[in-house]
Amino acid sequence: MNNEEKKQYLRRYQEAKKRAKRIQEEIDALRSSETSPVGLGDGLPHGSGTSDLSGYAARWDELVRELEAEKEMQMVTYREIRQQIGMVPDPTEQEILSRRYLLEQRWEKISVEMNYDYRYVLKLHGKALLHFEVV
Numbered sequence: 001m002n003n004e005e006k007k008q009y010l011r012r013y014q015e016a017k018k019r020a021k022r023i024q025e026e027i028d029a030l031r032s033s034e035t036s037p038v039g040l041g042d043g044l045p046h047g048s049g050t051s052d053l054s055g056y057a058a059r060w061d062e063l064v065r066e067l068e069a070e071k072e073m074q075m076v077t078y079r080e081i082r083q084q085i086g087m088v089p090d091p092t093e094q095e096i097l098s099r100r101y102l103l104e105q106r107w108e109k110i111s112v113e114m115n116y117d118y119r120y121v122l123k124l125h126g127k128a129l130l131h132f133e134v135v
Helices: 003-010 012-032 054-086 091-101 107-114 118-131
Strands: none
Touching (some): 003 012, 003 054, 003 091, 003 118, 012 054, 091 118, 107 118
């Protein structure tokens, strides 16, 4: 596995978080929508309209189930990547990989928080990728 493939593997958690966030935003948008029965507060239709809300409720439930499944996959991916990072022999390299791919920190923040020169952090990251292996 080359370094680009390793980075792609490590980015899977960030991608899972983004998918879950996008689904949550869709749910929030539906919830706040003026046409949504959920946005009315009690989940019941108001007024004298006789519209059938079963289709809406089914789509809502499907979206909520999709979010729950995505969050579960996010957690599984997080644990898997964290475990793989833990197999890197050097603790400093582990920290750099964790900060970058699990905490989603920028290089500048990593260098400041670890009290290392920016370029040195990039060098350590390269070494960490060489030591990182997916089992």
